[in-house]
Structures are given as structure tokens and as C-alpha cells.
Amino acid sequence: MAEVPGNEAQDSAESSEAHIAVHWREEEYYDPPPEFTAQANANDPAIRDRFTEDKFPECFTEYADLLAWDERWHTTLDTSNAPFWKWFVGGKLNASYNCVDRHLAERADRPAMIWVPEPEDADHVTITYRELHRQVNEFAALLRDFCGVEAGDRVTLHMPMVPELPVAMLACARLGAIHSQVFGGFSGAACGHRIADSGSKILITMDGYYRSGAMQDHKVKADEAVEAARKEGAEVEKVLVFRRSPGQYQSGTPMVEGRDVFVDEVLPSYSGQTVDPVSMPAEAPLFLMYTSGTTGRPKGCQHSTGGYLAYVTGTSKYYQDIHPDDMYWCMADIGWITGHSYIVYGPLSLGTTSVIYEGTPNYPDAGRPWRIAEKLKVNIFHTSPTAIRMLRKVGPDEPAKYDFQFKHMTTVGEPIEPEVWRWYYQSIGKRKAVIVDTWWQTETGGFLGSTLPGLDKMKPGSCGPAALGIYAEILDENGEPVPAGSGRAGNIIIRNPWPGVFQTIWGTPERFVQTYYAKYNKDPDSKDWRDWPYFAGDGALQAPDGYFRILGRVDDVINVAGHRLGTKELESSALTVVEVAEAAAVPVIDDIRGRVVEMYVSLKPGYSPSTEIENKVKEAIETDIGKIARPKNIWIVPDMPKTRSGKIMRRVIAATSNFADVGDITTLANPEVVDGIRHQVQAAKHARGEVPRELTETELAEIKSFGAE
Ligand code: WT7
Secondary structure (H helix, E strand, O other): OOOOOOOOOOOOOOOOOOOEEOOOOOOOOEOOOHHHHHHOOOOOHHHHHHHOHHHOOHHHHHHHOOOOOOEOOOEEEEOOOOOOOEEEEOOEEOHHHHHOHHHHHHHOOOEEEEEEOOOOOOOOEEEEHHHHHHHHHHHHHHHHHOOOOOOOOEEEEEOOOOOHHHHHHHHHHHHOOEEEEOOOOEOHHHHHHHHHHHOOOEEEEEOEEEEOOEEEEOHHHHHHHHHHHHHOOOOOOEEEEEOOEOOEOOOOOOOOOOOEEEHHHHHHHHOOOOOOOOOEEOOOEEEEEEEOOOOOOOEEEEEEOHHHHHHHHHHHHHOOOOOOOOEEEEOOOOOOHHHHHHHHHHHHHOOOEEEEEOOOOOOOOOOHHHHHHHHHOOOEEEEOHHHHHHHHHHOOOHHHHOOOOOOEEEEEOOOOOHHHHHHHHHHHOOOOOEEEEEEOOHHHOOOOEOOOOOOOOEOOOOOEOEOOOOOEEEEOOOOOEOOOOOOEEEEEEEOOOOOOOOOEEOOOHHHHHHHHOOOOOOOOOOOOHHHOOEEEEEEEEEOOOOOEEEEEEOOOEEEEOOEEEEHHHHHHHHOOOOOEEEEEEEEEEEOOOEEEEEEEEEEOOOOOOOHHHHHHHHHHHHHHOEHHHOOOEEEEOOOOOEEOOOOEOHHHHHHHHOOOOOOOOOOEOOOOHHHHHHHHHHHHHHHHOOOOOOOOHHHHHHHHOOOOO
16 A cells, blocks of 8 residues: 555546546545554454455355354355355354353353433443343243244334343344344334334334433334334234333323233243243344335345354454453444444444443533543444534534543444544544444445554545455446546445345345346356346445545435435325425435435425425425435425436436536426526525535535436
């Protein structure tokens, strides 16, 4: 790697679909602090040699060997049913055993989890591995004997950030049942679709939880979920309701006789019971995690037991640098893949202490995370650019007031602006913490791109090279490699399978092949993994030093605060409002949340625009998806700009919302509407003080090609 990066802007090339030319300034390098490297799990550069392509796939036995297996595998990678890869075939293990039981001999009294409730006057709760073992066993006994849950059954969880969530996940895993945790902030309807799609008969939820200082009624969503699932023909048999304070019901909704049960009333019958962990094939599904894509239906990403657990354990060790005695805090929500892999499975598999915080980072003020870090002596901290931007905006000088010191910090979920990275490094890391910018996805189980924290130099805004055993490349639309240092962007792909990759989309294997593998596969009958590059759906470019810079989604997905929202999902929800004839969702650059959603709608004949309709659209989206998806603005326009074939030109309205040049509109069927829309939207934005700063080249490229046609 070059010591001093070139500081010149990259050459610009013609802008086309296949080759988006991107100007960007090469950022300066930062060395990992020597004290960090001295103690790092990966501090010998020779580690890279163990994962070179000639050692694939056997290199990944190093990760699998971090686990306790009931039976060892006979085949590391079976490609016979490409691209449905099978890892560690013949091996058997239990994920709950690996995350709980195996630590008892040496670390039973060590905290497995520390739960921090949002109200600051409430004490944190420490759960040792011994205690976790007791809770997981008792809840597994309840699931098995009270609910009849068996290996292979799907169980939907709609839980907030409380220790009962990992307990329920691990209890499912103990029985070999497949958990499907739905992000607690999602609506009841969104939960209901996922219940129906996965075929769950059991829903596990909680009465309420604290968020931004207020107790949320969460049980009400369970009633909506059961109703939504019923509309899709799925019947929920039991709703298990944890009470955040046992004995004290905090929801206004009645319990449904014969269906709803308070866990704290049933659990005492299982007191002290143990359940033998069911020895599962490595290839048995461990969980489903739904995510958004180009169609209206969320995809249930199915993750395996052996491959997934091996991959998150290995990457937690080398990339999160987790040692058993660390105090590790990932501020993500367990309802996303980050929480599954890097709050629950990875850290607990390594026997460390994982901090779980119930509430919002800025409650009651921007100092909260730093007070938690100080009090609990957190030394590894993991969060998203959105959280960093928010904490920086409301309390730029807060961190200096507290006595905490991280050795390691992570950023994940969206690109981080170099300026924000530097604040993270200087003000939060106090120049003594190493930073990893980890690029990956719900589908990939664990990190795909990141620096090795003890060995590689950091570069703000770049995730770094591909992770160990991951062979990443950038291809153009024709499948030709776009070389490192060319200054051109393309589609980032992974040439090889890895143990953490998801196994399929639940129920729709054709969609799995189509979405992730068809694009660059030349021979659908090939059994050779080399013929099946994994299409990640992200635009990226590779600098001369080999580091990747991720630009963002190339599909119809908008990344809001590090979470994926599908434009189709948003639009179909808007279309449920009776007055709405057409709807189109576009991303708008936002200084805190990265992107926010704006929705353009046109009305059916006979209706005229009103704030009431705007609110109806917002509420429809909140009901169908959740608050997180609520659009910033609804623009009711007389007519949508369209192609001659009738397709809405999203790039034109996206440019309008972002005050960017709308580009070529000569191919539109109705170019005359564009000016009117621009005046309407931009005048309103001026009036609301929503004029954005000047956009960067990469932001402009994204906006101007959004949904391009
Ligand atoms: C999409 C995946 C991975 C867990 C959280 C999000 C974007 C993710 C980075 C990063 C730039 C990133 C990509 C990716 N993304 N990490 N470090 N730098 N972009 O999981 O909801 O499945 O979203 O998030 O666009 O495709 P997800």
C-alpha cells in the first residue's frame, strides 16, 4: 500500500450507466495505535496468507474451529446445487450451546449481557452466563412444552431492546427452531406480513418499552399483526407477552383469551428446567431476517447455523477484536442483522460481555452514550454514521466531559463522510481508538469489507479491503472488471461463497438466484463457484491501494439512517390511500440521516390537493411499514414526469427534490410538466428552509441516476 495517497482528483470520464465517473479526494491514512495492535487478535500480517484464494474454501475451517461441534463436518463447501452453497456439511452443532453452555466451565459468573434501561435513574441489569443459561433453558422449556415448538418451526419475535430478546432467540436456537425477529419499530402490519410469509404460529412480544422518555404501547401491534397475518391466511395460535415489569401490564389493549399469555405467569412452571440443546446440522436454518428489495415484498433472508455462526464468530474475533474480558457495546438494534451478528451471536459465542441499551442515543441528552460508556467501562463501541452525525450535531463537545476510553470503534450501515469520521476518531476515540468501517448486508451475515484493525491503515470514507477469505471485485454492466485506481465506479461483487452468506430467500428460491446471482452468471448449470459472482447491489470504486469506497445502492432501495426501505413498498402503501392515483418515492440527501424519503403523488380525477391527503399518505406508510419510513414531504403534483412507455422518471423528481440538474428530459412523454413541479417543490422547500447544501459528486451521481431509465 502506498504510504502517501495521491491527493489529486480522479480523472473524469464520460458519465454513462455502466461507467459512472466519480471525482473524489483521496483522504489521508491513519495508523492503528501501537497499543491496540499489541493486544489485537489479528496482529501478525501472515494472517492474510492463511486466507488467500489458493487456500479457499479450507481457510474457513479456522472460523469453524472457534466453535464447539457435536460432530465434525466432512465437506467444507459443497457446491453441487449452485448457488445454494452448503458449508461444513456433515457437521452438527447447537448455536445456543455455543453462545451459552460452553462458557459455563470457565466464565459462569462473567456478565454475558448488561442491560441499560432508557430511564437514567433505573439501574442497569447484569446477566451472567450462568443466569443466561437458566433463562434460556426455562424459556426453551416453555416454548417446547407450552407452545409445542419443535426443530424447524418458525417463531416470530417482535421485541424491543430488552434482554428477553436474546433469551428468546437463544431459546429458539436451543430447540432448533427458526426465529424471525421483526424490528420493534416496525408496525403491526409489517410484523403480520412477516408472520404470514414465514408461517409462524407463535408470536413473542412485550407489552411496552421506553423510547425517548415515553412508554410505548407495543402489545397493540401484536393485535394488528395477528389481524394482518389472518388476512393473508395465517393463523397465530399463541402470543407470548413479556411484561417489561413483571406483574405490571403497561398496554391499553386487552389480552385475548386462549391466545395471549403473560410469560411471567407461565414461566414459573418451568423454573429450574433444562432443555438439552438439539444437535442441528450445520445447514439447518438458524433464523430469518427480512429486508427490503426492489419488489414490494420484503425478503426473508435465511441464515444457516454452522456457516453463519462460524462467520460471525471469526469476524467478531478479528474485526471487532473481541476478547472475553472486553466490555463490548454495539448500539444498533437487535432487530436488524447488525444486532443479530454483532450484539448477540458473535460476541456471546466468544464469551464476552455485550451491552444492550433500550433507548435512543440522545435521551435525555447527547451525553447519554458517553455516560454509559464511562460507567460500564465500555472499551469497544459500535454504531452507525447516522448516530454519529446526530450526536455530533447536538453535542459536539459532549464526549470530552466524560472519562471513557475505547480501544476500538465500528461504523456500519451507510457511507460515512470523512468529516464525520474525523470527529468520531478525534472526539470519541480521542485519537487512541482504532476505527473499522464495516461494509456488509443483511444477506451476507457478517462483514465483507473492512480493514483489519491491528494491521491496516485507516482511510476515512473507505471501508478498506475485502475481509479475510472474501474476494471482491468491481464489474461494469458487461461483467468486465473495473480496475483499482481507474477512478471509475461499478457494481461490487464477491467472486466466492463464504460461510456467512444467506442460504436462500424463504419461500422464493427463484428470486434468490435471480436477484443475487443471475446478473453475472454465464452458465446456470455450472457447479463451479467461480461462475457465480454474488451481486451485492451496491455501487463502489476501488482506489489504487485496493481499498473500496462504497457509494450506495444501485437498486430501488433508499438507505434511511442505515436501514433499507424499498421504493416499491413505500409506493404500494401510498397507493392504498383512495385519493392517490400514482406514487413515486425518491431519496433526499439529509445531513443527519443520510437519506430521507420524499413521496410524489398524483391524485385520481375529482380530487384536489390538501394537507389532509398528505397526512393520509404519511399515516398509511407509518401503518404499513413503521415510523422509520415516514416520508419527510409528500408532494401532490398535477402529473408525474413519464417516459413514453408510461414509466415514472424517478431520476427527474429525485433531482428536483435535491435541487440538482434534472438532466436530459427530451425523451419524456410530457417534458412540459417538469418546470411546474420544480417551481412547486423548490418554492415550498425555500419556504420551509429545506434547501440542501451543495451536493458532492457521488451524491449527485446517485440522485441523477436514481431509478434511471
Ligand atoms: C446496505 C445493506 C450491514 C448491516 C447494516 C445494514 C449499505 C452497509 C456500509 C458501509 C457504506 C454501507 C450498503 C449495503 N452499507 N454498510 N460501511 N459503508 N455503505 O444492512 O440493511 O442490509 O443494508 O447498507 O448499501 O448494501 P442492510
